[in-house]
Amino acid sequence: MTEQQNPSPEAMRIAGEYTYAVRWDERRLGYTVTCDEVGTWNKPCISNVEDLLEATRRAVARVVDDRVARGMEPPKPLHPGKGRELTERSLRAALERSLDGIPFERSVRSPFTDDERRILETRLRWDDAGMFDMSDDGNVRGFGGIASDGRAGRREPRRLVYSSYQALVAVLIDVAAKQRDLGDCGSAADTDRVRFAVDDEFLGIDMADERAMADATIDHLHRYVAYSRILYEDEPYVRPGLSGEERWRIITGKASMSIMRDLFAMQWRSHVKLMRALHHGWPWADPLMGLPVxxxxxxxxxxxxxxxxxxxxxxxxxxxxxxxxxxxxLRIYFDAGGGDDGGRGSDDGFDVRRTGLAGLMTALLDAYENLSLVTCIDCGSWHDVRLTRGWIRPICRRCALFDAVGRHHPDPEREWDAMTPVADDVTAWTREHVRSLDDPRLSQAHIHRLLEDRGVEHFVA
Ligand SMILES: [Zn+2]
Structure with missing residues (x-):
């Protein structure tokens, strides 16, 4: 490897005044950077686009040094005082374009575009290679090549269709929550309606027909990608140019609500990201890793x-x-900290305050417990949820029927009919029984919105 000479600081300053064009090359799935003033280019690069830009600046600075050494004037900036801004704009446009994921030819072995596969692999850990049996004209005939993968034995088509359904439901819940965070309740209601339609379609899938299950799985995954893009748009995390380490830094530094929602929803596929995010941002929260999905x-x-x-x-x-x-x-037990739990020095104002805060935490957790009792423990739905008999669990109709079919229950519908409907008005009940929820210090808490939304979903869906 040859050692490249460092450009002079003056040449770096001049190179920094120039304008660079950053482009996304969809065919090669990589970025290119060119300098308007000095003809130079780089091979498409799929790793860090900002590093590529910096490397191009340095290459241009070397050209400047070389010209000066030969007694020539370096080129004048084409856009004096505006080079950086124009470059930055070009960089942002290239990043956006790379996220658009313009579909191009599908490979015969996969029903997904390369860009869809990239998202499925990175966000969902879903590797469809060889999973679907494709005919020459690109149609899916069913599941193929999955009879044994050596590790988990046979991956059942039924398990796969449910798994893709669960991922789609999760991303739809997350997108609607994001839209509500942004105050866009109309779009959130639309997203919820899409989810209810997905729920109904799921009940209509013939679990004995492999082709139908493959089609439904593919449909779920296409839609998962579309909504995953909405969930992640504006997140610096998804800039395709970032190295793995940079992604970690963003995730573990200050993860947004959207990212945390996704990490929680996807922990059954990859819990490492969630674990790292919690360790860095919420070190007291480790045991939340065990929350049912x-x-x-x-x-x-x-x-x-x-x-x-x-x-x-x-x-x-x-x-x-x-x-x-x-x-x-959901029951959460905690240690409020502060040594002997207020057993001594109770006349000390600090401990009184601490006791009050422990009470506030208990009230908050009571409210979440009430909410959990009406939330499907397997998919998160509030739409058509009942409590199982025996070992009591809140479960929605879709998850209950899927589970019953898996257990070869002779009459899944009848089992569902025998389950106990959940409380209708958990919102009012919680407000009445968990008084401290009115505490002004909790006025901005998410639990209020969750309780409201649950009421809407329960009665509207
Ligand atoms: Zn469910």
Missing amino acids: GWATRFGAELLGDMQRVVDLGLDGFAIEQVEERLGG
């Missing part, structure tokens, strides 16, 4: 944010001791 999808990120709100009021040393599912509800 449906609850984690629906309110994991909100629960985390609301608990942090109370911790921030002065509960230093706070830690969750245990998270469990008890009689169909």
Whole structure:
């Protein structure tokens, strides 16, 4: 490897005044950078686009040094004082374009475009290579090549169609939550309607027909990608040029609500990202990794944010001791910190305050427990949820029927009919019984919106 000479600081300054064009090359799935003033180019590069831009600047600076050394004037900037801004604009446009994922030819072995596959692999850990049996004209005949993958034995088509359904439902829940965060309730309601339609379609899939299941799986995954793009748009995390380490830094530095929602929803596929995000941002919250997937999808990120709100009021040393599912509800046990739990020095104002905060935390967790009792523990839906008999769990009609078919239950519909409907008005009930929820310090808490939204979904869906 040859050592390249460092350009002079003066040449770097001049190169920094020039204008660079950053382009996304969809065919090669890489970026190119050219300098308007000095004809130079780079091979398409799929790794860090900002590094590529910096490398191009340095290459241009070397050209400048070379010209000066030969007694020539360096080129004048074409856009004096505006080079950086124009370059930045070009960079942003290239990043956006790379996210558009303009579909191009599908490979015969995959029903997805390369860009869709990239998203499925990175966000969903879904590798469809050889999973679908494609005919020469590109149609899917069913599942293929999955009889044994050596690790998990046979991956059942039925399991795959449910898995893709679960991922689609999760991303639809997350997108609607994001739209509500942004105050766009109309779009959120539209997204919810899409989800209810997906729910109904799921019930209509013939679980004995492999072709029908393959078609439904592919349809779920196409739509998963479309909504995943909406969830992640504006997130610096998805800039395709970032290295893995940079992505970690963004995730673990200050993960947005959208990212945390996605990490909670997808922890059953990859829990490492969630673990790292929690370690860095919410070190007291480790045991939340054990939240059942449906609850984690629906309110994991909100629960985390609301608990942090109370911790921030002065509960230093706070830690969750245990998270469990008890009689169909979420129970979280915690240590409020502060040594002997207020056993001594109770006349000390600090401990009184701490006791008050512990009470506030308990009220918050009681409200989430009520919410959990009406939230499908497997998918997060509030739409058509009942409590199973025996070992009590809240479960939606789709998940219940899927589960019953898997257990070869002779009459899944009848089993569903025998389940106990959940409470209709959990919102009013919670407001009445968890008085501290009115505390002004919780006025901005997510739990209020969640309770409202649940009411709407329960009665409208
Ligand atoms: Zn469900």
